[in-house]
Amino acid sequence: MAQQVDPIRRRLLFGTAAVSAGALLTACTSNDSGSSDNSAEQAPVADGKPGKPVTIGFAGPQADHGWLNAINVNARERAKTYKDVTLEITEGSNDTAAQIGQIETLINKKVDVLVILPADGKALTQVGLKAMRAGIPVINLDRVFNSPQAYRCWIGGDNYGMGLNAGHYIGEKLKDKPNARVIELAGMDTLELTKQRTQGFDDALKNYPNIKKVARQAAEFTVESGQAKMAALLQANKNFDALWNHDDDQGVGALRAIEQAGRDDFLMVGGAGALSAFQAIKADNSVLKATVLYPPTMAASAIDLARALGQGKGLGGMAEFEIPSSITLYSAVVDKANVAQYMATGFK
Known part of the structure; x- marks a missing residue:
């Protein structure tokens, strides 16, 4: 789990961690006949229909904690739901040098998008910059890099x-x-x-x-x-x-x-x-x-964002043509009154 992104950066707050990213990424309905002529042109948005093939490289730390293992599981399971996504996932390591090497291998493979949960955000900033400079956009997952130039979008917990x-x-x-x-x-x-x-x-x-x-x-x-x-x-x-x-x-x-x-x-x-x-x-x-x-479902959302980025699409429900630069998940309280709603998201 990780440091919070700088609060002065623009953030999009999710209403609840249980809302699936799939719902977030569904296509917007078209404007009705009564809409103003001055309304924004509809942006192309990601949905569940097969589109341009996207190879996503995923690199995270060693899954030596229940939450970190759930991160890997969420990434793999979400990628399987898309026929147009190929997931290249690394073994994971808490050794920063080893993780940097794994990411450099993914860069050399010329994946379309990288999703990186760094073992140490500060130590891995340079490899994030390297990927971005190589034309491979980075989704920075949870533990934030030191420079916003090292990633295209940050998504994580609060x-x-x-x-x-x-x-x-x-x-x-x-x-x-x-x-x-x-x-x-x-x-x-x-x-x-x-x-x-x-x-x-x-x-x-x-x-x-x-x-x-x-x-x-x-x-x-x-x-x-x-x-x-x-x-x-x-x-x-x-x-x-x-x-x-x-x-x-x-x-x-x-x-x-x-x-x-x-x-x-x-x-x-x-x-x-x-x-x-x-x-x-x-x-x-x-x-x-x-x-x-502190929902590990953020890894599934990161795959959704990487796919949208790789296909040049935005998010359903938003007017912008691009995905946002930062997304902070909401820390919902789960008690006896609502636990049934969240049970399927629980990690082992």
């Missing part, structure tokens, strides 16, 4: 929005409780995304003067770290009302620690959208009551 929505959800649940106390199980503090999630959470809590954050502990996005760090939080905090955990994978470990401690006196909100979290929310038999999405 880390600040995750924290903001988690904070507002907890705030609304506790707004009538005097002296409410919350704690936070964060991700890796070396990552900018973790800082953004915490900032969003803290900013949301400012709207609820009765709520105080009394503890914060960083973990490492793994089950093992989630269990160990949550156990420490529970030992140090005997009384609190809510927990926000940044990541559903480490949340599996956190729930183990909570169950082992026999605690059920608070509510928990997770992050990302793992299937295990959705199942626990639906069962409603643990402290986990909601999770805030």
Whole structure:
């Protein structure tokens, strides 16, 4: 998961992560007879009908986390839905030199479009620039390159929005409780995304003067770290009302620690959208009551965008002839009321 794109850049906000990119890319209906003569000419838009063949190169990091594996799955499955798309996908690596080599191989193969989720956006900026200079447009997925010249379009999640929505959800649940106390199980503090999630959470809590954050502990996005760090939080905090955990994978470990401690006196909100979290929310038999999405379906949307770009088409529902330069996905809150809607998007 990744740093957020610079907020001053123009962004297109999706209303919900569950809305498929296929729906976004369907053709617009023609203007009716009552439309003004001054209306914009209809742009050619991408749809599901076979068109110009497009070879898409896809390069991502090693799938050593449930969310990253779901990124690869979403890319492959979306590409299969198009008869005019050929997907060249790399093995994936967390070694920046190895990933750069994989991308250079795709450049040498002269793919039509590249979709890149860099292991390190800063370290891979130069290879993004190399592709763009070679005339191969780049869809930069999630972890943003340092230069906007290194990509044609960025699409990714909203880390600040995750924290903001988690904070507002907890705030609304506790707004009538005097002296409410919350704690936070964060991700890796070396990552900018973790800082953004915490900032969003803290900013949301400012709207609820009765709520105080009394503890914060960083973990490492793994089950093992989630269990160990949550156990420490529970030992140090005997009384609190809510927990926000940044990541559903480490949340599996956190729930183990909570169950082992026999605690059920608070509510928990997770992050990302793992299937295990959705199942626990639906069962409603643990402290986990909601999770805030960081949807891996963005990889499917990236394939849609790459196909549209390769065919020289825009997006249905928009007047412009070109795809936008930046798309930020919305961090929807999933709880028992709407979990059935999102279940199919959950990653393992």
